[in-house]
Amino acid sequence: SQELEQSPQSLIVQEGKNLTINCTSSKTLYGLYWYKQKYGEGLIFLMMLQKGGEEKSHEKITAKLDEKKQQSSLHITASQPSHAGIYLCGADGGGSNYKLTFGKGTLLTVNP
Amino acid sequence: GAVVSQHPSRVICKSGTSVKIECRSLDFQATTMFWYRQFPKQSLMLMATSNEGSKATYEQGVEKDKFLINHASLTLSTLTVTSAHPEDSSFYICSARDWTANGPLHFGNGTRLTVT
Numbered sequence: 361s362q363e364l365e366q367s368p369q370s371l372i373v374q375e376g377k378n379l380t381i382n383c384t385s386s387k388t389l390y391g392l393y394w395y396k397q398k399y400g401e402g403l404i405f406l407m408m409l410q411k412g413g414e415e416k417s418h419e420k421i422t423a424k425l426d427e428k429k430q431q432s433s434l435h436i437t438a439s440q441p442s443h444a445g446i447y448l449c450g451a452d453g454g455g456s457n458y459k460l461t462f463g464k465g466t467l468l469t470v471n472p
Numbered sequence: 473g474a475v476v477s478q479h480p481s482r483v484i485c486k487s488g489t490s491v492k493i494e495c496r497s498l499d500f501q502a503t504t505m506f507w508y509r510q511f512p513k514q515s516l517m518l519m520a521t522s523n524e525g526s527k528a529t530y531e532q533g534v535e536k537d538k539f540l541i542n543h544a545s546l547t548l549s550t551l552t553v554t555s556a557h558p559e560d561s562s563f564y565i566c567s568a569r570d571w572t573a574n575g576p577l578h579f580g581n582g583t584r585l586t587v588t
Contacts, residue, residue, distance in 0.1 A: 393576050402478070402565060402581035403516075448515065450577070459506065460567075460577055464515040 362387045364451055364463035372469045373439050381434045381466045383449035391452030392432045393460065394423050396445045403448065406434075436468075444470045475499055476568050478580025485556055486588055493551045493583045495522075495566030501546035502568035506577070507539075510563040519564075522549040556587040 363386040373379050383392065391410050395403040407416045409425035409432060416423055420437045436443055446467050450460040475498040485491050495505055503524045508516040520541055521529040528541035538560075540552040549568075553560050565582040569575065 395579070400563065400582070400584060402476075403567075403579040405576050405578060408576045459518060459521065461518070462515045 362451055362461045364449055364461060366447075366449060366463035366466050368466060369464070370467040370469070372471065375440060375470055375472050376438055379436050379439055379468070381447050381468075383432045383434070383463055385430045385451055387430070389425065389429045389432070389451050392423075392425050393450040393452070394432070394434050395448045395450060397448060397465070398445050406447075439468075439470045441470045441472050444468055476566065476578045476580045478566055478583055480583060481581060482584045482586075484586045484588060487557055488555055490552055490554045491556055491585060493553075493564055493566075493585075495549045495551070495568070495580055497547045497568045497570075497578075500568075500570035500572065502549075503546060503571070505543060505549040505566055505568045507541065507549075507551050508565045508567065510565060510582075516565065519551075522551075522566075524549075553585065556585070558587045561585055561587045 365384045367382045393408050394406040397403045407423045412427045412429045414425045422435045425432045446465045448462050448465045450462045477496045477498050479494045483491055505522040507519045509519050510516050518531050519534045522541045522543040524543045524546055530536045538554055543549040563582050563584055567577040567579045569577050
């Protein structure tokens with residue numbers, strides 16, 4: 361079965377700083393999804409990456425899928441308190457039923 | 473964008489009773505929905521795949537008789553936790569994908585179940 365390892369597990373940054381979260385898969389990634397979750401709430405979709413080398417940006421968040429398609433990174437520029445939360449990467453194992461396996465998440469705290 | 477609604481958001485029940493959680497796709501049809509469970513400070517664990525008009529597919533280790541799933545229409549899946557025990561207390565979250573839009577999975581806001 362596919363396993364996703366996220367690093368770091370938690371991160372505390374000062375407002376305005378840049379940061380990167382990594383997601384490494386034990387198998388080839390057919391689709392990699394980044395979500396954000398507030399504790400006790402649902403997941404908010406951020407970005408979907410499907411092609412090796414693909415990079416997408418939304419506002420101050422950029423996600424990349426490496427060429428070999430086994431690692432993705434999420435980069436936040438000039439972080440704000442509103443960026444705080446749990447960031448989860450989810451992987452599509454390539455099956456037809458679109459099940460996603462998730463990493464354990466990265467807890468981000470942004471201090472004002 | 474696609475919206476998934478989950479109800480209730482919180483429920484407290486006594487041991488031995490059953491609890492039903494609803495998951496609705498509000499603006500799209502979902503032939504497949506997924507039910508996840510999340511423990512504190514841990515990731516989402518896929519419990520089962522809910523298939524409209526047919527039996528759900530359960531992941532290894534998930535008791536199908538305890539977690540009953542019904543997907544009676546293209547916009548509604550329900551998860552019933554039967555004969556609940558305190559160890560069933562958890563955060564349950566459903567998701568669905570709008571296949572026509574070729575988009576990602578969208579998640580409900582989750583249900584916090586507490587069994588006393």
